[in-house]
Amino acid sequence: MPTDPRYDYALREPRLPSPVDTSLAEADIDKGTRLGMYRKLQELRQFEKRAYDLFMQNLVKGTSHLSLGMEAIAAGFGTAMRPDDYTFATYRGHAHSLARGMEMGPAMAELLGRENGVLGGKGGSMHLTDAKRGMMGSYAIIGAHLCIANGAAWSAQMRGTDQVAVAFFGDGTTNIGAFHEALNMASIWNLPVVFVCENNLYMEYTPIDAITAVDNPAADRAGAYGLDSILIDGNDPDAVFLTARDVIAKARRGDGPSLVEAVTYRSGGHSRADPGKYRPEAEIEAWKGRDPIPMYHDRLLSMGTPEGELSSIEREVAQAVDAATEFAKAGAEPGESALMTDVWADGGSQWRN
């Protein structure tokens, strides 16, 4: 076992969160919007906690990647987006799907591999998609979906619809070629696209700063593509919402793409298989104190929202998650009839006569 912090990452200096910006309580965000964001935060958190419990019961097979601790980004952007805007997410896409209005029942059923899943069981946790709600897919190979988001933005530009495409990705994505190809093309074509780097400090099991040439993996690269460097607190829903509102408005009025780096932390490991032991204890503890949900709860209280209003949101969401769980568990296993469908647009899979 190495004891050198260059190789044993748990021995590294912890990367600590920035303090909460308390002035955001004064920001120009109306109460309804804030309560809506609180509801989204609760939905994303409670849904994924339940998903985790269902893994433990072996009802969810395969892998899954949770956004626990990172929900403020999906909630903030999801709130700022228009219903016809496009979301492109990664394999860590549960939160982004729910934030665009995907129903919890079919989402949970998909994780369980059931016929009533949003993808009929064919996609699974890493590919959640709800095209009619603008959730254009969760993509499980790093980098590709930034290029695809460009295409949706290009299409909106050609069709003159002023829709905006938003692509969410992790810090690890900033080191793959597709990231750079996508940013360059978005910039030269002035596309209505927003790239959102969720920097949770770890590329899978490796600290991002140990394998990246710059300190801020996305923000420090923005200048190379003629974009502003935007670095925000990804654990503050208000900070995320304000930035999202600005960059989406910019894209919508034809002023081109943006790259946002939102700094955050995942509560757990990279995936179901990962206990996340490569992180310094002090770092994990410090970020527990920056969990976006209790912070936002306290902010709303301090702004005069009655506790009862927040607790009723929490209760309603808990009921919805219970109902989604029951819906999912009640779903049948997909039948053989689904296996050979929808390779082609004619609904079939025939490759010969």
Next chain:
Amino acid sequence: MAELSYRDAVAYAIAQEMRRDPNLVMLGEDIAAAGGVFKTTVGLLDEFGPDRVRDTPISEQAILGAAMGAAMTGVPVIAEIMFSDFIAVCFDMLANEIAKSRYMTDGQVSFPMVVRTANGGGSRFGAQHSQSVENWCMMIPGLKVVAPSTPEDVVGLLAASIRDPDPVVFLEHKSLMASKAEIPDGELVDQLGKAKVVREGSDATIAALALMVPRALEAAERLANDGISVEVIDVRTLVPLDTRALLTSVSKTGRFFTVEENPRLCGWGAELVSIIDEEVFWDLDGPSIRITTPHIPLPAAAALEDMAVPSVDRIYETVLKSVDTGSRS
């Protein structure tokens, strides 16, 4: 009737389809003012303008990603990958994203798009600019694969590919670019999944694709002088595959040959041979034989490249020897 080169047929087909569908756009490296490095897109910028005919950076992943994102949100697209060898740098887009997303999403999204690319050898470009990559594309569920051998088929099959609601990889053969033929007047739209019997015969069937079709035809002509009547089938589209045409022909002739430009292992002909064996084995008079490039990277020198890729002589001799042997046994 007008005479058209294989190269000009590409732009002819695209123009026909862009006039028909004002939403159709195309993108690729050097395709606009330059007219493409193979001059297959000459004139399109002038007629359709820079919004519909777009130059891109050397960014193959961004090209196919943009095509995919546009197609899935309602804009049909033609993307050009300059050399088919470069598919390797955007294979994730083709193999993992474009091909699979319809199935993975339970049919929520469709991809009306064509990926055009210059394929094949004969230009002395060496191992990284000469490959025949049909089998790279054919092995992935969710992609249709087309490889025309004549100017008329370029027009008809490219139009059909553009109108197809699924992703199509359209392989244009570099060594056929200068070939010319008369094509009928008026709108030309063919059908994917239809092979063409380009020469009728009774003693043997040769299935060929793209550049190998004229070579198979020339070999068949020589074999006729030896009293061997060869049927030549231009497969044209590998996915969907017209197995009926192949099975019918082999049942009639009793002998089956493929002529493949790709290196030996897992070439498209191997799949055809397996289908023939499974379904019409008892109609065969002898083993099916694949005539392919050896399992090597293509060399650059003319003399070496010509030794590697199946030639008229090699096709002629292989069929002659095999059919002779069969008739004596």
